Amino acid sequence: MASRTCQGGVTTPESNIFEKYLNRGTVFQDKSVLTSSYVPPILKHRDSQINDIANILSPLLNGEGASNVLLWGNTGTGKTVTAKYLGNQLKTILECEREGILINYIYVNCQTADTHYGVLYGISTHLYSKEEVDTGIAPPPTGWSLDRVHQALKKRLGDSKRVTVIILDEMDMFITKSGDDALYSIMKLNESDSPHGGKDIQSPPRVSIIGIANDISFVDLLDSRVKSRFSNEKVHFTPYITDNLQDILSQRAKLAFREGAIDDSVINLCASTEARVGGDARKAIEILRISGEIADRIGEKSINTDIVKKAYNAIERDYVTESIRALPAQSKHILMSVALNAEAGIERQTTGDVYETYQQLCRKTGLSPLSQRRVTDLISEMDTQGLVNARVRSFGRGGRTKEIALALPNITNVKNVLECDEFLSSMNGFKVKHQTTLV
DNA sequence: CCTCCACCGGAACGGGGGGAAA
DNA sequence: TTTCCCCCCGTTCCGGTGGAGG
Ligand SMILES: Nc1ncnc2c1ncn2[C@@H]1O[C@H](COP(=O)(O)OP(=O)(O)O)[C@@H](O)[C@H]1O
Numbered sequence: 001m002a003s004r005t006c007q008g009g010v011t012t013p014e015s016n017i018f019e020k021y022l023n024r025g026t027v028f029q030d031k032s033v034l035t036s037s038y039v040p041p042i043l044k045h046r047d048s049q050i051n052d053i054a055n056i057l058s059p060l061l062n063g064e065g066a067s068n069v070l071l072w073g074n075t076g077t078g079k080t081v082t083a084k085y086l087g088n089q090l091k092t093i094l095e096c097e098r099e100g101i102l103i104n105y106i107y108v109n110c111q112t113a114d115t116h117y118g119v120l121y122g123i124s125t126h127l128y129s130k131e132e133v134d135t136g137i138a139p140p141p142t143g144w145s146l147d148r149v150h151q152a153l154k155k156r157l158g159d160s161k162r163v164t165v166i167i168l169d170e171m172d173m174f175i176t177k178s179g180d181d182a183l184y185s186i187m188k189l190n191e192s193d194s195p196h197g198g199k200d201i202q203s204p205p206r207v208s209i210i211g212i213a214n215d216i217s218f219v220d221l222l223d224s225r226v227k228s229r230f231s232n233e234k235v236h237f238t239p240y241i242t243d244n245l246q247d248i249l250s251q252r253a254k255l256a257f258r259e260g261a262i263d264d265s266v267i268n269l270c271a272s273t274e275a276r277v278g279g280d281a282r283k284a285i286e287i288l289r290i291s292g293e294i295a296d297r298i299g300e301k302s303i304n305t306d307i308v309k310k311a312y313n314a315i316e317r318d319y320v321t322e323s324i325r326a327l328p329a330q331s332k333h334i335l336m337s338v339a340l341n342a343e344a345g346i347e348r349q350t351t352g353d354v355y356e357t358y359q360q361l362c363r364k365t366g367l368s369p370l371s372q373r374r375v376t377d378l379i380s381e382m383d384t385q386g387l388v389n390a391r392v393r394s395f396g397r398g399g400r401t402k403e404i405a406l407a408l409p410n411i412t413n414v415k416n417v418l419e420c421d422e423f424l425s426s427m428n429g430f431k432v433k434h435q436t437t438l439v
Numbered sequence: 440c441c442t443c444c445a446c447c448g449g450a451a452c453g454g455g456g457g458g459a460a461a
Numbered sequence: 462t463t464t465c466c467c468c469c470c471g472t473t474c475c476g477g478t479g480g481a482g483g
Contacts, residue, residue: 117467136459143459145466328470351446374471376447392447396481399445 027261027292027303034256034289036282039084044251045244046078052235053086057208060090060163063101065190065206068230072216073237076280079212082237083107083167090165104157104164110174116182117142119174120149123166123186127156146185154189157205164207172213180222183209187229239279245271248281253288262303266291269305273312287311320408323385324417330370331378334358335406336418336427338388342406343415344432350401351376357432364430365423379404 032038043050049071059066071079087105094101108122121139128138139149157164166186168174175183189207209230219231240248249267267288274284290311291303300307327335337357341349355372362369370378379402383390389407394400408414418424 115468140459142457142467145459148466370470371472372446373448373473377471380448392479394446394479394481395444396479397442397444397483398481399443400479401444401446 025296025299025301027257027295027301029258029261030256031289031292033252034285034292036080039081039088040251043078043082043085044247045240046082046237049078049082049235049237050086053082053210054089056233057086057090057165060103060165060208061094061098061101063098063161063163063206065163066165066208067233068187068209068211069233069235070211070213070216070219070231071235071237072213074239074278074280075214076274076278076282076284077237077239078281079237080169083169083210083212087165087167100161102159102162104162105167106165107167107169109169111170114174115178116185117146117149119168119182120146120153120185124149124153124156127153150185150189154205157189157207159205162205164205165210166207167210167212169212170214171211172215172218175218175221180226183230184223184226187226240275240281241279242268242272242275245275245279245281245284249284249288252285256288257292257303260302261292261295262288266303266305266308269308283315286315290315320387321417323387324414325420327382329367329421329423330374331382332418332421332424333361333365333367334375334378335382335387336415336424337361338404338406339411339414339418340430340432343411347405349404350399351379351404352401354379354404360432361427361430365427367423376402 053069053071056069057066071083073079084107087107090103091105094103104126106123106126108119110119113119113122121141124139132138139152168183168186171183186207186209189205211230216231216234219227222230246267249271250264253262253267270284270287274280274287287308288303291307294307294310294314295301295303298307324332324335334354337354338349340361341353341357346353351372355375358375359369379388379390382388386407388404390402390404392400393403406414419427
């Protein structure tokens with residue numbers, strides 16, 4: 001652990017216990033540059049994507065509606081940052097060059113706002129002032145009917161001087177889970193609501209959607225009307241290669257770290273490591289941040305490759321323990337069952353195997369067991385979280401079922417984390433009984 | 440080629456919680 | 462207060478289904 005003596009220009013030898021943290025030097029100059037909300041002034045290596053999107057959005061400059069676009073590619077390939085960057089550019093140029101035209105540039109993350117209502121509400125938060133929220137003119141976070149929120153949005157956006165761009169980040173998971181109702185209702189904002197030419201002073205809004213997704217297979221789930229209007233324009237974000245990442249990282253590092261706190265060898269290590277697994281700039285930047293934090297904690301003045309390796313381990317470990325800890329009790333029981341089976345020598349298990357053990361475990365801990373139907377859903381959820389690997393497979397006459405295995409290397413570790421749960425702490429001495437035969 | 444296993448996964452439903460509105 | 466609305470979590474029901482063995 002840390003040394004007991006104060007060091008480095010500290011004048012009071014015995015004082016507050018936090019003193020040593022306070023006075024310690026730091027490798028950081030501006031840590032905020034390494035957070036995900038930071039948008040750099042120039043984006044390198046995304047020229048072709050930026051051009052494509054700008055081209056699609058260009059009608060907005062004349063106050064005309066533009067097509068919807070779908071940005072897709074692996075995580076950390078710059079989709080979000082590009083969308084935000086273009087928003088800034090659009091706003092600036094409209095302010096300087098086109099007096100009459102105003103733009104709403106609205107960002108909604110569909111992982112956070114993951115319901116139909118949540119997405120509409122997320123849009124609305126960009127459109128109302130504080131007073132309007134306080135006086136109840138703006139939609140509340142919950143309580144109104146969807147229709148009412150929809151009408152309110154339509155009214156807000158229907159201004160002939162105004163164009164609107166809505167960014168829907170992480171929309172693939174959302175659509176897969178919740179269907180395309182929300183997307184459809186956003187597109188309906190563009191429709192005039194008086195079909196018989198009644199006297200509406202309002203013009204229909206001009207709303208363009210920028211969708212962001214990792215995986216575009218969700219497009220097939222869309223209703224054909226939605227699909228044709230939504231997925232005509234697709235822009236692919238390719239993974240970064242080592243050189244790209246080096247550029248991006250050193251651009252950040254220059255701003256984030258003190259002179260001499262980081263050198264090229266470290267940046268090259270991060271760049272090449274990430275380039276090998278998916279060209280993820282977010283992860284690479286995060287590694288830099290964690291490395292810096294570790295360096296500060298252990299009192300190093302600069303980041304070396306050893307520290308980077310520590311950062312890689314820390315990031316992995318924290319992710320796993322955190323996601324296990326955050327699991328609901330039922331999922332913890334299921335995961336424990338998988339771990340127990342694995343420990344008993346059944347690495348690849350069927351749904352039946354897991355459910356059997358799960359029921360026994362529930363009997364022991366006093367949790368009331370869920371139906372098998374529900375359990376398979378929870379297993380699939382843990383599969384997408386990367387805690388478990390589950391894919392359906394057919395064993396011919398032996399049936400068709402998920403084949404499930406723990407996705408984590410260290411079984412004992414998993415069990416230890418799980419045993420912190422209040423239910424599972426009462427499972428001392430539980431033994432799996434029953435063998436299945438499965439090849 | 441057909442059967443039949445052991446599930447898969449969609450659909451419909453509802454209790455219950457949280458909130459606004461009449 | 463009651464009524465309406467949205468959403469989470471879970472149940473029940475049930476029509477599929479890939480492929481080894483007949
Ligand atoms: N070309 C780039 N130049 C500078 N920073 C980038 C670039 N591409 C990505 N980043 C940074 O990498 C991180 C992840 O990018 P992000 O746009 O969130 O990826 P995605 O949305 O594709 O998952 C962000 O912090 C972003 O600022």
